[in-house]
Amino acid sequence: MMQMMKTNNSREIAFECLQKVFKHKAFSNILLNEISKKDIPQKFKNLVFAIVHGTIINKILLEKTVSKLIDNKKTNLDIQILLWMSAYQIRFLKTIPLYAVVNEAVSIAKKINPRLSGLVNATLKKVINNEQELFSFNELSEEQRVIIENSLPESFYNLFKEQYGSKIAMKLAKDSTKKPSIYFRVNTLKISFEDFFQTYKQELSLIKTFTKDCLITKVPIVQSRMYAEGLITVQDAASINVVNILDPKLNDHVLDMCAAPGGKVTHISSKLKNTGKVIACEINESKIKLIQQNIDRLGCSNIELICKDATSMKFEEKFDCILLDAPCSGFGVFKRKPEIKLKGYTKNKINEIIQLQSNLLDNAYQNLKVSGEMVYSTCTINKLENQNQIEKFLSRYSNMKKIYEEQLFGYENNTDGFYVCKMIKE
Numbered sequence: 001m002m003q004m005m006k007t008n009n010s011r012e013i014a015f016e017c018l019q020k021v022f023k024h025k026a027f028s029n030i031l032l033n034e035i036s037k038k039d040i041p042q043k044f045k046n047l048v049f050a051i052v053h054g055t056i057i058n059k060i061l062l063e064k065t066v067s068k069l070i071d072n073k074k075t076n077l078d079i080q081i082l083l084w085m086s087a088y089q090i091r092f093l094k095t096i097p098l099y100a101v102v103n104e105a106v107s108i109a110k111k112i113n114p115r116l117s118g119l120v121n122a123t124l125k126k127v128i129n130n131e132q133e134l135f136s137f138n139e140l141s142e143e144q145r146v147i148i149e150n151s152l153p154e155s156f157y158n159l160f161k162e163q164y165g166s167k168i169a170m171k172l173a174k175d176s177t178k179k180p181s182i183y184f185r186v187n188t189l190k191i192s193f194e195d196f197f198q199t200y201k202q203e204l205s206l207i208k209t210f211t212k213d214c215l216i217t218k219v220p221i222v223q224s225r226m227y228a229e230g231l232i233t234v235q236d237a238a239s240i241n242v243v244n245i246l247d248p249k250l251n252d253h254v255l256d257m258c259a260a261p262g263g264k265v266t267h268i269s270s271k272l273k274n275t276g277k278v279i280a281c282e283i284n285e286s287k288i289k290l291i292q293q294n295i296d297r298l299g300c301s302n303i304e305l306i307c308k309d310a311t312s313m314k315f316e317e318k319f320d321c322i323l324l325d326a327p328c329s330g331f332g333v334f335k336r337k338p339e340i341k342l343k344g345y346t347k348n349k350i351n352e353i354i355q356l357q358s359n360l361l362d363n364a365y366q367n368l369k370v371s372g373e374m375v376y377s378t379c380t381i382n383k384l385e386n387q388n389q390i391e392k393f394l395s396r397y398s399n400m401k402k403i404y405e406e407q408l409f410g411y412e413n414n415t416d417g418f419y420v421c422k423m424i425k426e
């Protein structure tokens, strides 16, 4: 195995990331976060991000295209990954010189196995010369074509079609390859929404959105001064929408049962203007530090952080308001975490998650005051974890009433797909 950890070459770095994703099931957002800290020019980083994200998002399309030219069984996975990422650049990154794509791929191939560099060279020249034909799947039905062109595993398409019909399933397939918008939340503990908007609307090309406290920008903002000072935090509009629906009131006693990395709990804190008390619970100890960093950066002073299993914790005092932003399949975040899409749909794993959600809901009920309100949310569009889960919950507790329910698919406003249900304990 070649050693490339110390390289500054964008394509070598991208290749190494993709190996980790495809061979070792690593998550690209974690790898890319590490790369964003590397001391290399921003334009090199941008190329790495584009290649890694684009190759994962389009993996099925790239694999089917490349396999028209090579025998997958006779070609090792490293060479296939190299061909997928190079075919991605040829097809989708039109400003990159084609000779650079081929030369760099050949030079990486020489490090993997010098005998295969000729194969890489010849295959990529064929992709360049026959691009339109190789990337077209006109012989297939429209449904089949759309799922290949958008690299959606058939198991997902079938699940969405069964739950919502083919029209919505097709829209979901097409949406899964879109570039997500950069949404963020203005931290009203430090600046009012209008002041922030007026001050930075030009500099950050700001656009208002469908949900309160949330803006869109075209400029990367994680490295910005406004971010470091805690004026803003990056969060998808659909996620911001959840706490807007929860709508906790000043001085409320609030429980967030599953809090990491802290996007929603810090939003709750800002809604309360640091009054009342918020208990933020998270089972995973390694994520506690992340929540604390967000709490400190955003200036939240009413949050108590606890590391516990939220299926069984009990409190002396019950809560006015509970958020259960449950662990879920993540079928609403394909655009942001394309690895989830590539894993395909397996019933057993989902059944475990559904049971955990159900146990969490039962304990939320136990900890909620009479007249208290709770929100159950997930970043999935899977009905079994959403509407069906809530129907079963409501049938277990006759004094729980649904007061609001919303399923965002993600294609409406280019957000994540999110389910939100607000209930009251009578």
Ligand SMILES: C[S@@+](CC[C@H](N)C(=O)[O-])C[C@H]1O[C@@H](n2cnc3c(N)ncnc32)[C@H](O)[C@@H]1O
Pocket: 239, 257, 258, 259, 260, 261, 262, 263, 264, 265, 281, 282, 283, 284, 287, 308, 309, 310, 311, 325, 326, 327, 328
């Ligand atoms: C969807 S994420 C929460 C996102 C968070 N609300 C936010 O907005 O930043 C779900 C979290 O629940 C945590 N979790 C899973 N099982 C749990 C349990 N039994 N008790 C508490 N937390 C749990 C996971 O570690 C994960 O961090």
